[in-house]
Amino acid sequence: MAAINLKDIVKRYPDGFLAVKGVSLDIRDGEFVILVGPSGCGKSTLLRMIVGLEDISDGELRIGDAVVNDKAPRDRHLAMVFQNYALYPHLTVFENIAFPLRLQRGQFSEDEITAKVERAAKTLELQDHLQRKPANLSGGQRQRVAMGRAIVRDANAFLFDEPLSNLDAKLRGQMRTEIARMQRRLGTTTVYVTHDQTEAMTLGDRVAVLSKGELQQVASPRGLYEQPVNLFVAGFIGSPPMNFMPGEIEGDVLRLPFVDVPIDARLRERIGDRKIVIVGIRPEHFSDAGLLEDSKRSEGVSFDTEVDVTEWLGADLYAYIPFETSAEVAGTLAELDRDLDGEGMRTQLVVALDDESRIRDGDTATLWFDPARMLVFDPETQDNLMFDPEAAKSIDEQNEADRRASLERAHAREKAAAGSR
Amino acid sequence: MKALSTKMKVWWIVITILVLVWSLLPVLSIFATSFKLPSQLNLGSFWPKTWSTTNYEQIFAGSAKDLFLPALRNSIGISLIATAIAVVLATFAAYAIARLDFPGKRLILTTALGVSIFPVISLVTPLFNLWRNIGLYDTWLGLIIPYLSLTLPISIWTLAAFFRQIPWELEQAAQVDGATTWQAFRKAIVPLAAPGVFTTALIAFFIAWNDFVYGISLTSTSRARPVPAALAFFTGASQFEEPTGAISAAAVVVTVPVVILVLLFQRQIVSGLTQGAVKG
Numbered sequence: 001m002a003a004i005n006l007k008d009i010v011k012r013y014p015d016g017f018l019a020v021k022g023v024s025l026d027i028r029d030g031e032f033v034i035l036v037g038p039s040g041c042g043k044s045t046l047l048r049m050i051v052g053l054e055d056i057s058d059g060e061l062r063i064g065d066a067v068v069n070d071k072a073p074r075d076r077h078l079a080m081v082f083q084n085y086a087l088y089p090h091l092t093v094f095e096n097i098a099f100p101l102r103l104q105r106g107q108f109s110e111d112e113i114t115a116k117v118e119r120a121a122k123t124l125e126l127q128d129h130l131q132r133k134p135a136n137l138s139g140g141q142r143q144r145v146a147m148g149r150a151i152v153r154d155a156n157a158f159l160f161d162e163p164l165s166n167l168d169a170k171l172r173g174q175m176r177t178e179i180a181r182m183q184r185r186l187g188t189t190t191v192y193v194t195h196d197q198t199e200a201m202t203l204g205d206r207v208a209v210l211s212k213g214e215l216q217q218v219a220s221p222r223g224l225y226e227q228p229v230n231l232f233v234a235g236f237i238g239s240p241p242m243n244f245m246p247g248e249i250e251g252d253v254l255r256l257p258f259v260d261v262p263i264d265a266r267l268r269e270r271i272g273d274r275k276i277v278i279v280g281i282r283p284e285h286f287s288d289a290g291l292l293e294d295s296k297r298s299e300g301v302s303f304d305t306e307v308d309v310t311e312w313l314g315a316d317l318y319a320y321i322p323f324e325t326s327a328e329v330a331g332t333l334a335e336l337d338r339d340l341d342g343e344g345m346r347t348q349l350v351v352a353l354d355d356e357s358r359i360r361d362g363d364t365a366t367l368w369f370d371p372a373r374m375l376v377f378d379p380e381t382q383d384n385l386m387f388d389p390e391a392a393k394s395i396d397e398q399n400e401a402d403r404r405a406s407l408e409r410a411h412a413r414e415k416a417a418a419g420s421r
Numbered sequence: 422m423k424a425l426s427t428k429m430k431v432w433w434i435v436i437t438i439l440v441l442v443w444s445l446l447p448v449l450s451i452f453a454t455s456f457k458l459p460s461q462l463n464l465g466s467f468w469p470k471t472w473s474t475t476n477y478e479q480i481f482a483g484s485a486k487d488l489f490l491p492a493l494r495n496s497i498g499i500s501l502i503a504t505a506i507a508v509v510l511a512t513f514a515a516y517a518i519a520r521l522d523f524p525g526k527r528l529i530l531t532t533a534l535g536v537s538i539f540p541v542i543s544l545v546t547p548l549f550n551l552w553r554n555i556g557l558y559d560t561w562l563g564l565i566i567p568y569l570s571l572t573l574p575i576s577i578w579t580l581a582a583f584f585r586q587i588p589w590e591l592e593q594a595a596q597v598d599g600a601t602t603w604q605a606f607r608k609a610i611v612p613l614a615a616p617g618v619f620t621t622a623l624i625a626f627f628i629a630w631n632d633f634v635y636g637i638s639l640t641s642t643s644r645a646r647p648v649p650a651a652l653a654f655f656t657g658a659s660q661f662e663e664p665t666g667a668i669s670a671a672a673v674v675v676t677v678p679v680v681i682l683v684l685l686f687q688r689q690i691v692s693g694l695t696q697g698a699v700k701g
């Protein structure tokens with residue numbers, strides 16, 4: 001187990017393309033860090049540089065206390081799970097898992113290898129399949145064999161490269177919790193690459209959001225959700241994604257496409273003398289005004305609007321409301337949409353309502369939101385003007401405390417289980 | 422796949438039988454001829470009237486012994502050596518072509534293709550002169566080198582195609598698991614490439630084994646003359662007898678190793694071993 005330190009890591013391809021533009025990241029011992037971003041953001045390249053399959057063009061990579069820039073993959077003592085599992089098809093499941101042990105010639109006796117492989121197989125419930133070949137396994141079983149190969153030796157860290165993207169939705173959910181449980185129990189430093197923001201939010205102690213080879217923000221999942229530093233992070237984290245719309249400042253009001261919001265002292269200070277801003281509101285921060293108590297209703301602003309389409313999903317009701325964006329911010333928003341792998345579809349407001357709401361397609365509905373939860377972005381720099389470093393810090397500290405506590409609980413459980421055996 | 426209708430099935434059977442007869446009848450004819458007595462060759466019957474092993478005795482122990490046995494030894498030796506060298510060189514070359522990105526990669530492949538389509542007969546005269554001047558004429562090496570020019574291009578092409586199918590991740594996974602580059606190649610790639618290597622080796626062996634033009638042009642004595650060339654020097658027991666029987670017997674004998682090789686390696690040739698390596 002070891003900490004991994006990245007300092008100004010750069011990946012420059014021979015044709016001059018910069019895939020990773022100076023990323024610095026400290027991964028603490030035992031921490032579960034997610035690298036997330038849309039396709040082509042350099043997250044996989046970064047992971048492959050950590051494991052040693054890609055050369056590092058510039059910068060310094062430390063694992064534990066040693067600089068490992070020029071070390072071969074085998075000298076870094078990391079274990080990696082590949083997106084397509086990369087199992088050895090000519091070997092049985094047992095031999096696949098034993099492969100890393102057998103390569104360390106003379107270090108383990110045959111009995112030790114058998115014991116280690118069987119323990120790993122038990123952890124992953126693969127005992128019944130040890131003598132089968134990978135070709136005869138299901139997708140989930142292959143995935144578990146790949147994980148078995150990673151955990152069988154005492155690696156410094158686990159690296160995962162989109163390990164769940166080849167599984168179907170149901171299995172993905174199961175394996176996700178399995179990975180989380182395994183990491184808690186083993187307490188091994190883990191770096192996990194994904195483009196799926198759900199995986200990022202649920203698995204990570206900390207999440208590093210990348211875009212176009214640059215690190216946007218590193219924070220706890222809650223920190224990213226509540227205190228995104230810029231437009232990109234705000235748009236990437238959350239499902240359905242945050243609504244962005246133009247906001248024009250006219251005297252004391254912030255004019256949105258469907259409602260005017262009064263500008264209070266805090267908002268005024270943050271906006272400064274900007275004439276136009278981009279306003280972001282999460283779908284779940286809207287409510288059906290008809291379902292609110294009057295006292296709460298008066299705390300926010302309400303507006304009437306025409307609902308185009310609704311989607312009922314059991315616990316949630318999504319309503320879609322098209323709107324015209326203004327020309328000044330249309331370019332910025334279209335570019336953001338492209339960066340987020342969007343399709344450049346019509347601009348519309350997505351609203352997540354309570355399932356009790358009676359709003360249906362074509363209704364004129366009264367919606368409500370609290371301006372205090374609204375985020376305001378500079379259209380040029382795309383920075384979040386409402387970013388509060390103090391709040392962000394306290395969220396991350398709380399998260400770190402939670403992590404330590406759950407790690408200790410896991411270890412205590414482990415000890416108790418070992419003692420009772 | 423959709424089940425074939427009865428009519429289609431019948432057609433398939435008829436066509437298969439036609440093709441089998443068309444391709445196997447000459448082989449069968451040679452086989453039958455090889456057991457005929459020299460005096461009964463012209464009777465016009467397909468099967469021998471009396472089965473005799475005279476022809477085999479002639480090539481193994483009789484008058485053609487000094488011609489056939491050294492030729493058989495030459496053929497086996499030269500073909501095996503040429504195949505071994507071709508496969509080893511082609512494995513490394515194809516691996517490099519499939520895995521590495523280096524300038525001139527396409528050039529190597531097209532040159533290889535160009536060499537293999539160059540007519541052998543146009544090369545043989547200059548080679549004949551050159552070999553005589555530098556002392557390679559009528560030696561094993563003098564045949565192995567031109568055979569390599571025939572077997573290497575096709576070996577590189579088939580193996581490169583084969584290596585491209587092997588997922589690169591396997592090698593990288595092995596390296597992360599603690600293997601050196603060489604170990605990753607040997608433990609993860611070679612076992613998967615084995616069927617491809619066997620197939621290539623067989624093709625290369627057949628090419629060398631069947632060659633006639635180089636064999637007859639670049640040799641003059643039994644020092645290096647291979648079987649296909651030696652067959653042309655067979656003579657009958659007297660000048661009034663044709664050596665057809667002996668040639669047929671020799672032809673059967675040189676076909677046997679080929680058949681044995683195919684039967685031995687047909688399990689390895691069956692590919693599909695890479696299935697299950699990655700999500701498929």
